[in-house]
Amino acid sequence: MSEDRHPLFIPLILVGGVIFGFGLGFSHMARPEVVLDFLQFEDLGLPFVMFGAAIVSGIAFAVLPRLRDRAPLTGNRYERRLKPFDRNVLIGGAIFGVGWGLSGICPGAAYASLGIGNVTILWALAGMFVGAYLQGYWRS
Amino acid sequence: MVTDPLPLQLVAELFPNGISRYAVGGLLVGLGVTVIYIGTGIPAGASTFLESTLSYVSDQSRFQKYVSSRNWRVVFTLGIILGAMAFAATVQSGVVTTSLYEPGTTGELYEVAGVTFWTTAVQPWRLFFGGILVGIGTRIGKGCTSGHGVCGVGSASKTSLVGVGTFLLVAIVTAQIVAALGVSP
Numbered sequence A: 001m002s003e004d005r006h007p008l009f010i011p012l013i014l015v016g017g018v019i020f021g022f023g024l025g026f027s028h029m030a031r032p033e034v035v036l037d038f039l040q041f042e043d044l045g046l047p048f049v050m051f052g053a054a055i056v057s058g059i060a061f062a063v064l065p066r067l068r069d070r071a072p073l074t075g076n077r078y079e080r081r082l083k084p085f086d087r088n089v090l091i092g093g094a095i096f097g098v099g100w101g102l103s104g105i106c107p108g109a110a111y112a113s114l115g116i117g118n119v120t121i122l123w124a125l126a127g128m129f130v131g132a133y134l135q136g137y138w139r140s
Numbered sequence B: 001m002v003t004d005p006l007p008l009q010l011v012a013e014l015f016p017n018g019i020s021r022y023a024v025g026g027l028l029v030g031l032g033v034t035v036i037y038i039g040t041g042i043p044a045g046a047s048t049f050l051e052s053t054l055s056y057v058s059d060q061s062r063f064q065k066y067v068s069s070r071n072w073r074v075v076f077t078l079g080i081i082l083g084a085m086a087f088a089a090t091v092q093s094g095v096v097t098t099s100l101y102e103p104g105t106t107g108e109l110y111e112v113a114g115v116t117f118w119t120t121a122v123q124p125w126r127l128f129f130g131g132i133l134v135g136i137g138t139r140i141g142k143g144c145t146s147g148h149g150v151c152g153v154g155s156a157s158k159t160s161l162v163g164v165g166t167f168l169l170v171a172i173v174t175a176q177i178v179a180a181l182g183v184s185p
Helices: A009-026 A032-039 A046-067 A087-103 A107-115 A119-139 B005-014 B020-040 B048-054 B067-092 B124-140 B147-154 B158-180
Strands: B108-112 B115-119
Touching: A009 A107, A009 B020, A009 B067, A032 A046, A032 A087, A032 B158, A046 B020, A046 B147, A087 A119, A087 B124, A087 B158, A107 A119, A107 B048, A107 B067, A107 B124, A119 B048, A119 B124, B020 B147, B048 B067, B048 B124, B067 B115, B147 B158
Parallel strands: none
Antiparallel strands: B108 B115
């Protein structure tokens, strides 16, 4: 795939990831307790993270396709992220919800959690790989 | 100055740690997605890393379709870890202070070589079994809190809005039940 060929592709992904991870740390989303506090209505700050982020990226998704056709490093077209709806979105969403409500952890926040020193989070990461493997095994 | 105490009390009750750390953190998360999108046209989510990384070690056909993106996804995830480390070494360690950041009192802080790290008090069994369900659910449901919640909602995708609504609702019910059963932390 051409994505890996541009010399700036990988450095840019890294920079984006660093900003993303810093934000997850700053917002305390990398702390499962804070997510659980939200789900138990003890601290309602979490939507500010998700929707704050969605507004910023939403502006980019809306504006860039009007400015130019293709991304400079990949030649990919600027498109919105639209995934087809089917029953799996509900089933998977519900399974994800049980896991999120039980652990207070989702994928991006789990990687960030490791970065803030949370070694205990390796349990969650191990679980996620087991879960992703199980569904891949069933569906292959 | 005359202020109405009732709204302020409500804010203090519903947002014991303020709003700014959440809002600023969220803006940075969105900025990270935006930087990658501007350069590459890719709306990056975090959960596909699980399957794409499994393609290095498993021949299952389900994982092989992510072979072409697996290298950059590893870099994206390393970036997330590094960014969070940078946060730990600066704001969490108190080297950089800002009125926008409320430190909070959850979990346990510890120090390694002058850097203040943090670790959770949530029990390992919750993390492990929750992690398994997150791993299954995010892949069947086509996205997680960043893929659906940030990129999908940012794209005004109906699929993602339904996905977010579903997992938020189920997670709230689950967390309430777990708390009602007396499981803590």
